[in-house]
Amino acid sequence: METNQTDPKAIEAEDILPEISFEELTPEMREACNRAGWKTLVPVQAKSIPYFLAGRDMMVQSRTGSGKTGAYILPIMQKINAQQNVAQALVLVPTRELALQVSREAEMLTKGTNIRTAVVYGGVGYNAQLEAFRGGAQLVIGTPGRILDHLLKNTLSLDNLKILIFDEADRMLSMGFYPDMVKIRKYIPSGKILSSMFSATFPPQVIRLSDQFLHNSNLLSLSGNQVHIAEIEHIYYVVPGMRKERSLVRIIEIENPSSAIIFCNTKDTVHYLSVVLKRFGYDADELSSDLAQSMREKVMARVRRGALRFLVATDVAARGIDIPDLSHVIQYEPPEDPEAYIHRAGRTGRMGSSGVAISLVAEMEKFKLQSIARYYNINMEERPLPNDEELERIVAERITALLEARLRSRDNLQIERMRRFVPLARNLAQSEDELALITMLLDDYYQQTLHAPPAPAASADQENGFTQNKKNRKPRPRNKNRGKIEENRQ
DSSP states (O other): OOOTTTTTTTTOOOOOOOOOOOOGHHHHHHHHHHTTSSSSHHHHHHHHHHHHHOOOOOEEEEEETTTTHHHHHHHHHOOOOOOSSSSSSEEEOHHHHHHHHHHHHHHHHHHTTTOOOOEEESSSOSSSHHHHTTTTEEEEOOEEEEEEEHHHSSOOOOOOOOEEEEEEEHHHTTTHHHHHHHHHHSSSSOOOEEEEEEOOEEEEEEEHHHHHHHOOOOOEEEESSOOOOOOOOEEEEEEEESTTHHHHHHHHHHOOOSSSSEEEEHOOOOOOHHHHHHHTTTOOEEOOOOOHHHHHHHHHHHOOOOOSSSSETTTTTTTTTTOOOOEEEESSSSSSSSHHHHHTTTTTTTTOEEEEEEEEEEEEEHHHHHHHHTTTTEEEEEEOOOOHHHHHHHHHHHHHHHHHHHHHHTTTHHHHHHGGGHHHHHHHHHSSSTTHHHHHHHHHHHHHHHOOOOOOTTTHHHHHHHHHHHHHSSSSSHHHHHHHHHHOOO
């Protein structure tokens, strides 16, 4: 696979820092490693720690389980002043599970020092978190929504912040945390903050996020000796032959792609899968040679505007289509021609960004996929199909973050108004028979918020045009324009 040698964020050869060895660490860092039972440094630690110590902002491409937590906790220990009982380092993570995992590792590494850790996340009470802040925690680890809650309530101050870490930035965006992250930015001191971003992939959305928080950042990839983004992450799931579409829905729920082309081998499968995705509430449409020209043009118009989230298509129908900022390619059926895999996967990971290529295969088909991976020298990862428990946990964390964000946006009058429903909410929550009502409301809100179509690029212009017309409109304009509005809805 070709790599991106012209990435504007790639480190110039003369600016690449040599790796650090275990023996070259400071005595404090070596003691921390000994507490964790580490005798050597893993690649992500050896490569990234020198940039931290040099005070350089970095975007580090690394996967879960690569040892990245130690890569930022060790230098954080070096830069924190343990005599100052104020928040000096903030680590933002996408989930409660990761927050707890990072905090456990941080506490193990800092054991016996005066560095204290606070871990904060939504869906639980505030008391333990407030106690940790009052105890003078210098290292704060948490999800963006709950961190923002504390900032708004003045129970957490970032005035003395020195280090800001984004762990699994791509997942943070997929969880719907972007609005909260933008609001957190207002509380970060204007002076130089050492900032780094860790992510398995760097799609355009993550790169744009890095531009908002990081200063003159460079990319550090662990995909070999090159310092660049490894453009495409290749993943496959072994799925049962029956109800394969349900397996796809599970994967979409976990991955939450911002946009994707879903490839099928036949026109019938394209149509069937498109109908299923729409029925599940996803913004999806189909493209095949059976489609009438007028319908094809409508679908293509949405694709060109970047206003369609999931395009289900055959290889032939998708030829020549370029979807801007495409984050995922999903191969619902593996291609009959091995070379077609490369053409399909190559639709994402363009223009210096990265993407994800996902394949769904039956048990016997995975050997063909592995053969393609060997032939083209692709690092392909097998992942287990998400089970019910994992799916429920991810969905619950997402909707909790969304609802907490919505509650934060309410003014005093709206909060006063909603109090009239407190008795009803309490009764519904206590009644097993009425649980279906709450479940329905949560499902509707989740679907409307997370699975709505992307906002078309032209929408802002249309909105401005409508505003201008509104100023000079004549009486009863709604009746005049009603026909046009109805046409646009169809």
